[in-house]
Amino acid sequence: MLRPTTPQEVQEAVLTHPRLRPRGAGTKPALSSPKEGEALLDLSGLRGILEYEPEEFVFTAWAGTPIQEIEETLRAHGQYLPFDPPLLGKGATLGGTVAAGLSGPMRHRYGGVRDFILGVRFVDGEGRLVRGGGKVVKNAAGFPFHRLMVGSLGAFGVVVELSFKVFPRPRATKTLRVALGGLEEALATLERLRLLPLDLLALDLLPPATLEARLGGFPESVKERLEKLRGLLGGGEVLEEDEGHWQGVRDLAFLEGSPILAKVPAGLSRIPLLERLPLGPRRYLDGGEVLYVGLEEEGREALKEAGIPHLVLMGAEEPLFPKPHDAFFRSVKEALDPMGRFPLR
Amino acid sequence: MGFLHELKGLLGDRVLTKEAELAPYESDALTAYRKRPLAVVLPERKEEVVEVVRLCHRHGVPFVARGSGTSLSGGSLPVEGGIVLALNRMNRILRLDPKARIAVVEPGVVNLEVSRQAAPFGLLYAPDPSSQPVSTLGGNVAFNSGGAHCLKYGMTANHVLGLEVVTPTGEVVRLGGEGLEGVGPDLHGFFVGTEGLLGVALEITLRLLPRPEAYHTLLAAYDSLERAGEAVSLVIRAGLLPGAMEIMDRLSIEAAEKAVKAGYPQAEALLIVELEGPKEEVAEEARVLHGVIQESGAYEVRVARSEAERQAIWKGRKAAFSAVGRLSPDYIVQDGVVPRSRLGEALREIQRLSQVYGLRVANVFHAGDGNLHPLVLYDGKRPGELERAEELAGEILRLCVRLGGSLTGEHGIGVEKKAYMPEMFAPEDLLAMERVKAALDPKGLANRGKVLPEEVHA
Numbered sequence: 001m002l003r004p005t006t007p008q009e010v011q012e013a014v015l016t017h018p019r020l021r022p023r024g025a026g027t028k029p030a031l032s033s034p035k036e037g038e039a040l041l042d043l044s045g046l047r048g049i050l051e052y053e054p055e056e057f058v059f060t061a062w063a064g065t066p067i068q069e070i071e072e073t074l075r076a077h078g079q080y081l082p083f084d085p086p087l088l089g090k091g092a093t094l095g096g097t098v099a100a101g102l103s104g105p106m107r108h109r110y111g112g113v114r115d116f117i118l119g120v121r122f123v124d125g126e127g128r129l130v131r132g133g134g135k136v137v138k139n140a141a142g143f144p145f146h147r148l149m150v151g152s153l154g155a156f157g158v159v160v161e162l163s164f165k166v167f168p169r170p171r172a173t174k175t176l177r178v179a180l181g182g183l184e185e186a187l188a189t190l191e192r193l194r195l196l197p198l199d200l201l202a203l204d205l206l207p208p209a210t211l212e213a214r215l216g217g218f219p220e221s222v223k224e225r226l227e228k229l230r231g232l233l234g235g236g237e238v239l240e241e242d243e244g245h246w247q248g249v250r251d252l253a254f255l256e257g258s259p260i261l262a263k264v265p266a267g268l269s270r271i272p273l274l275e276r277l278p279l280g281p282r283r284y285l286d287g288g289e290v291l292y293v294g295l296e297e298e299g300r301e302a303l304k305e306a307g308i309p310h311l312v313l314m315g316a317e318e319p320l321f322p323k324p325h326d327a328f329f330r331s332v333k334e335a336l337d338p339m340g341r342f343p344l345r
Numbered sequence: 346m347g348f349l350h351e352l353k354g355l356l357g358d359r360v361l362t363k364e365a366e367l368a369p370y371e372s373d374a375l376t377a378y379r380k381r382p383l384a385v386v387l388p389e390r391k392e393e394v395v396e397v398v399r400l401c402h403r404h405g406v407p408f409v410a411r412g413s414g415t416s417l418s419g420g421s422l423p424v425e426g427g428i429v430l431a432l433n434r435m436n437r438i439l440r441l442d443p444k445a446r447i448a449v450v451e452p453g454v455v456n457l458e459v460s461r462q463a464a465p466f467g468l469l470y471a472p473d474p475s476s477q478p479v480s481t482l483g484g485n486v487a488f489n490s491g492g493a494h495c496l497k498y499g500m501t502a503n504h505v506l507g508l509e510v511v512t513p514t515g516e517v518v519r520l521g522g523e524g525l526e527g528v529g530p531d532l533h534g535f536f537v538g539t540e541g542l543l544g545v546a547l548e549i550t551l552r553l554l555p556r557p558e559a560y561h562t563l564l565a566a567y568d569s570l571e572r573a574g575e576a577v578s579l580v581i582r583a584g585l586l587p588g589a590m591e592i593m594d595r596l597s598i599e600a601a602e603k604a605v606k607a608g609y610p611q612a613e614a615l616l617i618v619e620l621e622g623p624k625e626e627v628a629e630e631a632r633v634l635h636g637v638i639q640e641s642g643a644y645e646v647r648v649a650r651s652e653a654e655r656q657a658i659w660k661g662r663k664a665a666f667s668a669v670g671r672l673s674p675d676y677i678v679q680d681g682v683v684p685r686s687r688l689g690e691a692l693r694e695i696q697r698l699s700q701v702y703g704l705r706v707a708n709v710f711h712a713g714d715g716n717l718h719p720l721v722l723y724d725g726k727r728p729g730e731l732e733r734a735e736e737l738a739g740e741i742l743r744l745c746v747r748l749g750g751s752l753t754g755e756h757g758i759g760v761e762k763k764a765y766m767p768e769m770f771a772p773e774d775l776l777a778m779e780r781v782k783a784a785l786d787p788k789g790l791a792n793r794g795k796v797l798p799e800e801v802h803a
Contacts, residue, residue, distance in 0.1 A: 055581055055686050057496070078584055101531065112526065114534050115503045130777040131770065136682045137496055138714040139751040140489045140538055141758055142770055142796070143778045147502060147534035155530060168584040191444055195467050197558040199622050217622075218629035225625055265526045268444055290526040311528040324529045327516040328544075328785070332532070335784035336777065344530075 005045040007121065007129055007160045013041055014158060015127040020341055022154045024064055024093030028100050030312045030319040031153055031343075043095055046160055049073055051135070058118065058135055060163040063095030070094065080169040082110040084202075086292075089251040095159045100313065101151025102263065104250045105202035105214070108286040110167065113150055119163035120146040124156065125337030135163045148332070151311075153320060155344035156336040170216025173201065174226050175245065178236030183208040183275060187268055187288070189233065194268075194287045198229065202246065205284040207275055212239075214246065254281050258294025260315030264308060266291040277302040320344070348404040349384060352428070355396050359387040370411065370429045374476075375419040375761055377677075377731070382409070382423035389434045391451070391509070391547040397430060398545060399515035407793045410545045412453055412481030417678055418759025420488055420540055424793050430545065432483050438462055439548065446553045447506060447523055452483025452546050456490075459551060468553040471498040474755065475666060486546050489538030491755030493589040496713040498554075500755065502537035507550035510536060512543070513786035523550050540757050541792035543785050557588070559624035561631045562655045565643035566612035570594050570696075570708070573614035574688040576641035577712045580618060581685065583637045585630055588621040590713035596672070597665045597707045597720075604668035607661025610645045616712070617662055619655075665709040666720070673705070673722035675731070677738045680756040681745030685715040694744055695719055702737040704730075716754035717745070743768055758796045766798045 002017070004010045014020065017039040023032035024043050034040045043064035052059040054077040061070060067081070067088040074080055084104030085097045098120075103112035110116075119133030122145070132145025149159055180186045186209040193203060193213070202214040213229060215222050230236055239245055248254070255261050258280045266274060268288045279302075280294035293299070295315075303310050304321055312319045323344065333344065353360045361367060362384045372379045383406070388394045401408045407427030414421050423429050435451035438459065442448070443466040448459050456477040459470040473492035474480060480490065486508070491500045498504075507521035521533030536543060567573040573592050580587065593601065593615045601607055609615060618638075620630045638646055649655035661668075670676055683691045692708065695717075699706040705722040719741055723734035742752050742762065746769045752762050766775060779797055782789070 053684065053686060055578060056684050057581070058684070101528065103526070107525075110497075111499065111503060114531050115499050124777060128773045128777065131774045134682075134751045136684055136715055136750050138491055138500065138682050138711070138716050138754040140491070140500070140755050141752045142766065142774065143781060144489070144502065144535055144538050145777065147531050147537075150531040150534060151528060152530040168586055171584075194446060195443060195555060197467070197555040197623065199626065217626045221623070221625035221629045225623055263526070263528065265522065265524045265528060267524045286525060289524055309528050320529055324532075326518045326520075327512055327514075328510065328518045328520060328532055328536075329530065331512070331784040332535070332781055335780040
């Protein structure tokens with residue numbers, strides 16, 4: 001096993017190994033388990049926050065830094081990661097979150113990991129240390145390699161350093177849970193809520209017919225908006241335990257025990273189809289945009305047969321369906337990883 | 346068969362080659378640069394764009410895609426001997442789906458038109474570059490356009506969910522999709538901002554957002570630019586996240602007054618802050634904001650009590666660019682970014698440089714995201730003044746990079762700033778860009794001569 005502690009050591013590791021498999025904390029084993037002939041590149045030694053100016057709403061950290069460490073530092077300054085990276089309680093790292101392209105329930109308010117990444121340094125397939133993007137919240141200079149890394153599974157290089165935008169943390173939060181008559185009614189309600197300027201932090205569907213809506217802001221405003229929302233939905237219960245409940249959702253606690261864990265891009269029009277498949281425990285995040293689901297082998301096969309793209313985080317050899325093969329992907333891959341050292345070769 | 350002959354075979358009389366027809370396409374909003382293309386073609390369907398690109402590839406003819414030509418960095422400057430793909434006729438909104446909260450558009454659709462069409466559903470398209478009544482989404486995608494709301498809502502890249510693209514070799518690919526989440530590499534996110542070097546967008550899928558319920562817009566007058574800058578820091582330190590924060594200096598205030606009679610107070614600097622969101626939340630935030638502005642030493646504060654008053658506050662700001670243009674026969678607009686906390690330092694240094702070079706510099710900028718827009722005023726008829734203005738503009742760019750910022754926040758590199766790329770990027774970074782370019786465009790035909798400096802390997 002290779003455990004670099006500097007970008008230079010990552011460069012050396014890349015140049016001396018024909019095939020590599022980068023790993024942060026290993027919370028998504030389908031992505032980070034070495035296959036035959038691959039050397040494991042453990043990035044947990046590249047750890048720590050490099051720069052953080054709360055007033056700039058920007059931080060830069062090593063890719064192997066646990067999200068938990070970042071959240072704690074941000075929280076001390078009244079800030080947070082609005083894309084709400086999942087699996088932080090399990091030890092997930094910044095780099096792994098980017099490579100997997102994962103965001104949590106609060107992505108509903110301001111967007112996902114792709115909307116908050118500002119810059120990257122990575123080692124390409126020829127051992128060069130390359131920088132893309134920057135460390136300011138607005139920047140249009142050069143090819144945006146940082147965005148290329150989101151969801152890349154490490155295909156284009158080993159990410160060593162990342163810069164992100166952060167926001168002030170909501171002062172207070174409350175969650176309303178409402179049980180509706182059935183899937184159809186739940187989808188119609190989601191559709192209605194998605195068009196309203198409610199600024200919800202999270203809006204989840206627990207199929208078939210339960211919605212959870214989380215509000216954040218000044219305590220007085222949250223109280224008033226909660227009543228309004230209750231009126232809109234014709235009732236619902238306010239969760240006693242707000243923070244803890246969502247922490248569990250972020251850690252995908254509702255999938256525990258399932259042999260296969262997957263993320264499935266959904267959307268309101270695809271949910272009825274998904275709901276007819278043999279899926280295990282599950283929850284749709286962000287107004288129905290994305291599904292996190294537990295599966296048996298049968299469920300995975302069903303997704304494939306229905307031609308539904310998905311990413312397996314745990315419990316499969318081939319995590320990504322379908323594998324990218326278009327001319328654009330192939331060219332970028334060829335340019336940055338000509339020897340095929342990294343995943344998705 | 347010759348290239349032009351074949352081109353006419355594809356598009357008939359929608360191939361322009363006469364001198365008078367080509368003239369309007371010789372330049373974009375960066376008027377100091379001009380080049381005569383071989384021909385301009387006016388495709389009406391994406392299949393035609395694909396055929397033209399394939400023909401160019403076969404004959405090795407460079408091409409530049411262009412919308413309304415509002416690029417301030419010379420991004421749509423033609424290549425000599427090459428063609429211009431003018432996409433304005435491809436201006437259909439193909440689908441507006443409120444249930445999915447998306448719009449699928451052709452590249453020639455004007456930015457503002459999307460929000461106009463989405464308004465009946467209570468939705469809007471968030472990126473609002475100042476050019477939005479004119480500029481097209483194809484151009485916005487190529488240059489990752491910004492606007493006044495980038496701190497909170499991000500840039501164009503954050504609002505593009507999917508793209509259909511013809512690569513420079515003529516292959517048609519679909520990148521991304523129609524939802525907020527995907528799996529696999531974010532190739533559409535990568536394409537946005539590559540300034541047309543990696544292909545031409547044929548169809549663009551945009552994310553739409555609900556229109557905010559309430560706005561609270563405030564105008565504060567200060568006796569120095571630094572105080573206004575300091576106020577921005579105070580707002581941020583108070584834990585607020587305004588939708589927009591804009592600053593204008595004395596020169597631009599005077600110009601805006603003359604041009605549109607916005608009724609602004611006399612000041613060395615004006616700060617506009619706009620809060621937006623649910624009305625209960627905005628009311629609470631406004632209370633905090635007013636406390637902060639009181640402390641910040643503003644000597645006059647105005648709050649918009651109606652939509653008309655809000656528009657009046659914005660009117661002067663939106664007119665500032667063209668208004669400053671009237672103060673001087675010529676000007677160069679820069680677009681550098683600095684970390685927000687170093688705004689004061691950057692502005693002081695710009696003032697000093699202005700004195701050293703003996704040229705006036707007006708400042709209008711997006712303070713919330715540190716995006717400066719210094720306008721360097723000069724008279725092109727005076728010998729040597731353009732060169733001096735360009736030198737001063739270059740010094741400002743270097744200053745931005747030195748302070749930890751960027752060469753460009755939203756205008757792009759184009760031809761204008763490519764020589765400065767090595768100030769911001771190391772040779773390895775530029776080499777990686779070159780390699781990607783070469784892999785997708787081995788003949789170097791798509792928007793040749795932009796972004797990448799000539800001598801990377803040196």
